[in-house]
Amino acid sequence: MRYLAVSRGVRFSPNRADSDAAVLAAVISCIERSGHKVDVICEDMLTGTGGYDGIFHMARSGRALDILEKADVPVTNTVRSVRNCGRINQTRLLEGLIPRSVVCHDTPEPWTEWPCWVKRDGHAMSGNDVAFVHDISECYMSGAYVLQSHAAGFPVKFYGVRGAGIVDCYAAGEKDGKFGLERYNDSPDGRPIDMDLLEKTAFEASERLGVEVFGGDAVVDLDGSMKIIDFNDWPSFRTCTVGAAQAIAKLIMEK
DSSP: OEEEEEEOOGGGOTTTHHHHHHHHHHHHHHHHHTTOEEEEEEGGGOOOOTTOSEEEEOOOSHHHHHHHTTOSSOEESOHHHHHHTSHHHHHHHTBTTBOOEEEEESBOOSOOOOSEEEEESSOOOSGGGEEEESSGGGOOOOSEEEEEEOOOSEEEEEEEETTTEEEEEEEOOGGGSSSSGGGGSOOOOSOOOOHHHHHHHHHHHHHHHTOSEEEEEEEEOTTSOEEEEEEEESOOOTTSHHHHHHHHHHHHHHO
């Protein structure tokens, strides 16, 4: 088999470029050790997809996704699922799994739950794309964005692969995030995480979005309940690179 691997543009890997590159390289190594050929190209250089038996990618640019969408072989993650991970699509598709959210265009919709989060549509590329705000005067974003209620509790980061379950999770502090936004949540206090509930919640979200290789953040409240506050296609898997790569490679080759 001959596969095409498409790496993520650096601008879509804020503070995680090395980790993103490492997990893709580990997946490629697993597939090549199984006797297959893998060609690698950055999403910014992608021009076509012909001549391959399968494609796996970390692309997020609209141009690259448009090209991948035309492929007539299995693509992991699918283009549709990557687009579903944008903020506005998540708001629509993950209702009930996420805190109360509303979609806004330029001006805020009627909203009374302060403080809250304001999140620009698409994927976070800088610290300005997600902000904790105290009142309407701080809602500075233009274009399409989401207002989301603040979920009480401590944050948990998780990584998952369809068919392999949750490959890692951990209670997160300020230093564990890309932009330090965890400081607005409670600090982990040693309470155990209900892994059955976390896996059920994460995989329900993955099913709704259609994404097979994923990661995200949930907030665990005092009563043990959970709300997802972020969900991403093919994250860095930086705490579990080897195990995740094996699971991802298996998924790709089985497809």
